Amino acid sequence: MTQDADWDIVTGVGITALxxxxxxxxxxxxxxxxxxxxxxxxxxxxxxPPLPMPTRPEEATDPEALWDSMATYLGVRSKFFDEYLASAxxxxxxxxxxxGLDARAFRLDWPPHTTVYELDMPRVLDFKNQVLAxxxxxxxxxxxxxxxxLRGDWPSALRxxxxxxxxxxxxxxxGLLFFLPDQAKEALLTxxxxxxxxxxxxxxxxxxxxVAALLRQPVFRDMASRFGFDLQKLxxxxxxxxxxxxxxxxxxxxxxERAVTIAGQYHRSFDDAIAQxxxxxxxxxxxxxxxxxxxxxxxxxxxx
Numbered sequence: 465m466t467q468d469a470d471w472d473i474v475t476g477v478g479i480t481a482l483x484x485x486x487x488x489x490x491x492x493x494x495x496x497x498x499x500x501x502x503x504x505x506x507x508x509x510x511x512x513p514p515l516p517m518p519t520r521p522e523e524a525t526d527p528e529a530l531w532d533s534m535a536t537y538l539g540v541r542s543k544f545f546d547e548y549l550a551s552a553x554x555x556x557x558x559x560x561x562x563x564g565l566d567a568r569a570f571r572l573d574w575p576p577h578t579t580v581y582e583l584d585m586p587r588v589l590d591f592k593n594q595v596l597a598x599x600x601x602x603x604x605x606x607x608x609x610x611x612x613x614l615r616g617d618w619p620s621a622l623r624x625x626x627x628x629x630x631x632x633x634x635x636x637x638x639g640l641l642f643f644l645p646d647q648a649k650e651a652l653l654t655x656x657x658x659x660x661x662x663x664x665x666x667x668x669x670x671x672x673x674x675v676a677a678l679l680r681q682p683v684f685r686d687m688a689s690r691f692g693f694d695l696q697k698l699x700x701x702x703x704x705x706x707x708x709x710x711x712x713x714x715x716x717x718x719x720x721e722r723a724v725t726i727a728g729q730y731h732r733s734f735d736d737a738i739a740q741x742x743x744x745x746x747x748x749x750x751x752x753x754x755x756x757x758x759x760x761x762x763x764x765x766x767x768x
Contacts, residue, residue: 472587473511473565477643481564481588482511484538484639489519490531491539498539498730499546503567503601510595533735537742540727541669544747545638546572548667552634555665558605559583559622559633561652562614562640565592567601574605581625583618586611614640615648619655632663632752642671645702653710657752664752666716670707673744708748715753720746 472478489504491497505519517531518524524531549558549572556578560566563582574580580603582589589609612621623629635656641649656666711718723745727733734742 473507473591474513478564478585478588479513480639482508482513483517483534485565486517486519486531487535487538488542490521490524490535491542493520494535494539498543498732501542501567501571503570503596503599504565506599507565507592507595510598511591536727536732537723537734537745540723540730540732541638541745541747543730544723544726545636545667548665548749549634549636552665553578555632555634555663557581557628557631557633559627559635561635561637562643563609564588564639566638567596569603569605569607570596570601572604577606579606579608579626581608581610581622581627583610583612583614583622585613614652615644619659622659627659629659630661632661632665633659634664635660635666635668637666637668639669641668641707642703646705647702649705649707650710653707657711657714657716660752662752662754666711666748666750666752668707668748670720670746670748671703671744672746708746711750716750717753718748718750720748723747 473482485501485504485507488499488501489508491499492501492504508517508519521532521535524535546568549568552558553575556575558578558580560568560580560582563584565588566582569580569582584592589611593609608625610618610621610625612618627633637652641652644652660666708718708720723742724734726747727742
């Protein structure tokens with residue numbers, strides 16, 4: 465992840481969140497779209513990015529820009545995680561890590577008494593809140609934004625926002641783990657593990673391939689030149705930690721599926737432009753151990 469102390473929505477990692485919003489907007493406007501996000505297009509237009517980002521299918525026709533292909537992938541990913549959250553509705557605490565411009569607090573039908581915590585950098589959340597306020601958007605749950613750096617002491621910030629340590633939680637790390645070097649990734653997973661009461665769940669996205677090698681391909685170099693920043697600088701070289709193995713070793717019951725397999729279940733396919741990186745995309749879900757000593761080792765309940 466970029467080492468800047470903060471970033472906004474048109475610089476560094478922030479602009480990737482804007483690009484994701486553009487992809488969700490394209491998918492929203494597509495006939496039979498996999499996601500319906502009424503705020504995605506609004507965010508893109510409000511941000512006034514340095515280079516125009518399409519928000520509708522008819523604007524995403526340049527095959528070299530990959531917008532149509534990426535929108536397909538983002539639609540698959542968003543639908544998968546939407547369904548994960550729907551299956552976790554019995555859990556009344558939800559934490560969106562690096563929430564970016566995710567509008568799930570506003571677009572999903574949450575049951576009563578659900579609290580959704582959105583964690584991200586201060587300037588990203590400020591932009592998001594200002595745009596939503598101008599739209600007079602109303603969340604469908606108790607929404608709490610937590611301005612913090614996920615490379616720092618975010619668990620304390622989350623607890624200060626009212627997070628209940630003894631209650632189950634549904635975590636979502638969408639489009640996050642591959643921005644973190646292994647040390648930061650392990651620290652993040654450790655925080656999740658230690659804050660997860662029995663009954664907690666997690667969903668995350670992981671790339672199993674060498675991301676740096678993927679980004680050296682001409683198609684991604686061309687994309688970087690179009691937007692005036694080097695994508696490779698956003699991904700650390702230290703990318704060896706396997707979140708599936710890490711969680712499993714600590715007692716989590718983890719399942720994982722390739723994004724290409726999930727796309728087929730949604731009657732979608734990835735075209736040649738993004739087929740290789742998407743084959744390395746793994747979507748993960750897991751259930752917390754029944755009991756844990758929160759030092760990374762599962763333990764069993766005492767007899768009787």
